Amino acid sequence: MPPSGKLFHPKAYASWHDNKLSVVVGSHNLTASAFEGRNVEASVMFTSKPSDFALRSIVEFVESAWKSAHPIEDDNFLSSYELQYKANQCRIAALESFRLIKRPRDRRSPSPLTMTWKTFVDGVRDD
Numbered sequence: 001m002p003p004s005g006k007l008f009h010p011k012a013y014a015s016w017h018d019n020k021l022s023v024v025v026g027s028h029n030l031t032a033s034a035f036e037g038r039n040v041e042a043s044v045m046f047t048s049k050p051s052d053f054a055l056r057s058i059v060e061f062v063e064s065a066w067k068s069a070h071p072i073e074d075d076n077f078l079s080s081y082e083l084q085y086k087a088n089q090c091r092i093a094a095l096e097s098f099r100l101i102k103r104p105r106d107r108r109s110p111s112p113l114t115m116t117w118k119t120f121v122d123g124v125r126d127d
Contacts, residue, residue: 010025011024011025011043012025012061012062013030014055014058014062020047020049020050021048021050021059022046023045023046023055023059024043024045024046025044025058026041027041027042028041
C-alpha cells in the first residue's frame with residue numbers, strides 16, 4: 001500500500017494446517033535480517049481452531065487491508081520506491097551507530113520533568 005498518512009506497518013502471518021489456524025504477529029519483516037539474527041525482533045504465534053474469534057479477527061483485518069491495497073501494475077511505483085530508498089540511505093546509515101549527546105549546561109528554564117503541574121501550566125500560559 002503506498003504511503004498515505006498513517007504508516008501501515010503490522011506484521012501478521014497466517015497459515016492453515018491440520019484443521020488448525022496459526023497466526024504469527026510481531027515486529028519482523030520477511031527478510032534475511034529479521035530471520036538471521038541481524039535485527040532484534042519479537043513475535044508471538046497463536047494456534048487454535050479456525051473458528052477462534054481472535055485469530056479470525058486478525059485474518060479478517062489482513063484480508064480487508066489486502067482488498068484496499070493497490071496492485072503494482074507498472075514500474076513507476078517500484079522506480080519511485082527505489083529512488084526514495086537510495087535518497088534516504090545516508091539517513092539510514094546515520095542510524096546505524098548511537099552517539100551520546102551531552103545535555104546542554106546552559107539551562108534558562110527548568111526541565112518539565114522537575115516542575116509541578118501548576119508551574120508547567122502557568123509557564124505554557126505565559127509563553
